[in-house]
Amino acid sequence: MIHFFCPSCWRVISENIIICPYCHYDLRKFNTLGYDDKLILSLRHPVKEIRRLIIFIIGLKKLKKAVAEFERMIEGEDDPIILLEIVKALVKINSKEAREILDKMRSHRFQIISRYIERIECLPIKEFYDKTIIFNNRYTC
Numbered sequence: 001m002i003h004f005f006c007p008s009c010w011r012v013i014s015e016n017i018i019i020c021p022y023c024h025y026d027l028r029k030f031n032t033l034g035y036d037d038k039l040i041l042s043l044r045h046p047v048k049e050i051r052r053l054i055i056f057i058i059g060l061k062k063l064k065k066a067v068a069e070f071e072r073m074i075e076g077e078d079d080p081i082i083l084l085e086i087v088k089a090l091v092k093i094n095s096k097e098a099r100e101i102l103d104k105m106r107s108h109r110f111q112i113i114s115r116y117i118e119r120i121e122c123l124p125i126k127e128f129y130d131k132t133i134i135f136n137n138r139y140t141c
């Protein structure tokens with residue numbers, strides 16, 4: 001049996017529905033979205049492993065428009081593995097907004113997060129993901 005999901009709230013819906021009965025998302029709108037916007041919507045997927053994969057892909061694509069959604073996700077996320085994947089994606093994106101979020105996460109309650117951010121500052125630029133990343137110009141090692 002095939003399940004159909006609303007791409008906005010990710011609840012199971014009937015096949016030929018146009019407006020999601022739960023969140024009122026217009027599914028016709030989904031078909032007009034580009035790949036990047038569909039990826040960003042998928043960050044709300046209920047399966048954690050899928051979310052993690054989407055975060056990874058967004059990081060590879062250095063998708064700046066996903067940064068606001070990452071910021072929203074960080075607020076409510078309790079899973080350190082998901083948070084770490086977001087941190088890695090923000091490092092790859094490396095926009096001003098991404099660096100501001102990373103800066104705020106420097107004192108995160110999860111040590112895996114704060115130590116990761118601390119560690120990347122110690123790496124020489126060339127060893128760090130790619131040669132274009134400059135992390136707040138703060139290389140302390």
Ligand SMILES: [Zn+2]
Pocket residue numbers: 006007008009010011020021022023024025
């Ligand atoms: Zn919905």
